[in-house]
Amino acid sequence: MNFSLKVLYRGENAWDFIGVSRRVLMGSAIVVLVCVVAIFVRGLNLGIEFEGGGVWEIPALSEVTTDEIRDAASDVGMGNARVQRITGGDAIFRVRGELTPSESTESVISEFAKAAGVDSETISTRSVSPSFGDEVAGKARRALVVFLILIALYLTLRFEWKMALGALIAVAHDIAFTVGIYAIFQFEISPATVVAFLTIMGYSLYDTIVVFDRVKDNERSLSAKSRMTYPDLANVSLNQVIMRSVNTSITSVLPVLSLLIVGSFVLGATSLQGFSIALLIGLIVGSYSSLFVAMPIVSELKNRESHWAEQERSAEVLGTSNAIEDAAAVLAADRYDRSSPPRPRKKGRKR
């Protein structure tokens, strides 16, 4: 491990991503399948924003028990309310239930305040109509469809449709995985979580675009007589960008991890929690999928094009042992062939 990290740090890595991609893709496909099954079997734990109802967040004196709060809930006609003690900071209880028509919001709050031994001003409430969730979900769905169409168009114009397809499959993979985790562990899904899912999509695409950009860049700098195959081209590009991917993942994950551990667990700001769990999973999976899902799919598709299939056949005839290192050398040579000498000290060149 130490060895490979050092290699990575020095930029001497020449790993065969595409070579292992079939097996990795298969593994990913199985994991995604498990996640999708989990979503259908276990279902999602939807927050009140989607189901309607009320939530009361009650900071309480430390000696107050969950049962006392539950009794208070029964007294105001919410015997089936879900009462949770939110661990983390001081005693905070979270009651989720349906307000009965005979009780006013004030009387419920004052009942809880009495049970918790606090002033009613300190209680936070939320009540959502049952139709609100449809509205939120409907809007998110519409935004999602428009976003995906625009991104597909954008990637097709900027790169090509095969890359757009690869990127979208990678995004679908990330979302399925993250939502699957939410289904398996029954984490609650709120609009904040939906925001996180959308962020994951954006992030995954962003990451994939950085990879594709490098592949396109390398492809352009290939000379016409180059014999490089597409998998080699993909491999070289992936090896070139992997350090960036690793570093970006680390620097993106650190703030989110801090949000989750420091903000949510240590300081008890539960509103930060739902968001950061989804982001954490999504960021990691997004980086993974750019390298191991998006690019291998593109490579697979491109290799069927006549030009690249030709290259593949001639490479098989010649047979090379260090294909990736050779390819990197070829690429470097081609690059300098094409452009100016290695040390361009061009004076007075305009930006």
Add this chain to the structure above:
Amino acid sequence: MRRSHLVSLILVVVFTAASLAGVLSAGWTPVLGVQLQGGVEVVLRPADEVSDEQFERAIEIIRNRVDAIGVAEPDITRQGTQVVIQLPGVKDKQRAVDLIGQTAELRFRPVLQMFDPTDPDQLDVLTPPQEDDVSATVALLGSTGQTGFVLGPAALTGEVIEEAAATFQGQWIVNVSFNDEGAVLFDQMAVANYGRQVAIVLDGVVESAPTINAEEFNGQAVISGSFDEAEAKNLALVLRFGALPVEFERDDVRTVSATLGEGTLRAGIIAGLVGLALVGAYMLLYYRLLGLVAICSLATSGAILWSIVAWLGESRGLALTLAGATGIIVSIGVQVDSNIVYYERIKEEVRRGRAVRSAADGSFRAAFSTIIWADLASLIGAGVLYQLTSGTVRGFALYLGITTLIDLAVSYFFMRPLVILVARRLVGERPSRMGLSNITAEVTS
């Protein structure tokens, strides 16, 4: 060092410092959202189809009501088919919720009879809300719930009220003035009900039932009774803003206590700072001097962002919400990524044998192209989300978009010249200063 780079660097620093100084000296600070300082957030949706004009007027009325209860920084926006009302820091939360939610028409109905609603025999007499029709005879409760009223068809509605104010003249009274149409209708009602009570009904609740003691009002009425100050002012508010042309449903009502809001804010700030420190430390360890550049870029972006957020709060009343704040924390990753994309390009070129200074110069074009294309995807996402969603998601999209734009500008005008400067002056022929040494084990393992 090309002169243009130095100029760009100096301009960015001066601009950033000036905007930050301007914002600070003007005393502008970001307006914090409901979840970050406590307050009330209400999402309303019209119960039926309404015209744009009605919708806008209803929002105007809601705005008046909110202004009347004196909220420092209310944010009332129409987002698609919803109205999102955010009242950060509002003191009397329950009253604010009630006032915003009072959506029904204000009606004046003659009192035909009064009854005792606590009497079990009388319970089923009460008119259910869906049958509370303007032209029907109804049985409704008073606001205390202790008195029942049987009321005739409404003689006039709140739309004809021009002004209502509570004043103290030995006792608290409410002065009401009507428009021309209202003056005629009110006088007609007064003639028909002289010496009897007329109920002021809002939301199916009898707010007040004054006795008519004149037949001619000429558009001016005085309501007196045993009001205390709060009751009189509340009645005046109800009269003034009672009539919304649209009936709203409360989709989402959220009250956040000040302690919870402050706790979230504190947790967010501490977590953000810890995250930033970790990112900074990592960048320093890995990229050495270039890591320092990354930290400077982050600081510059942060200062610009602060100025923008404070300006938006001051001029547009746009609050920094919890979702927005998380968007900003997420954007730290994107920000730093722009640095990383560039640095990795430089390192690659240097490994191929290019001199550090020429690599720094030459790599930017390719790196920035990558940054633009990747950021463009983020911007498309932010734009779509902002246009098509509301509430939480929208707030997030706004700040994601803003930070992405800042990232592009800072990358081009600040990071690039600073990297080139550092590469020439400080790194020179010693690549180890930017994390390219041959002895690297202690950093990476």
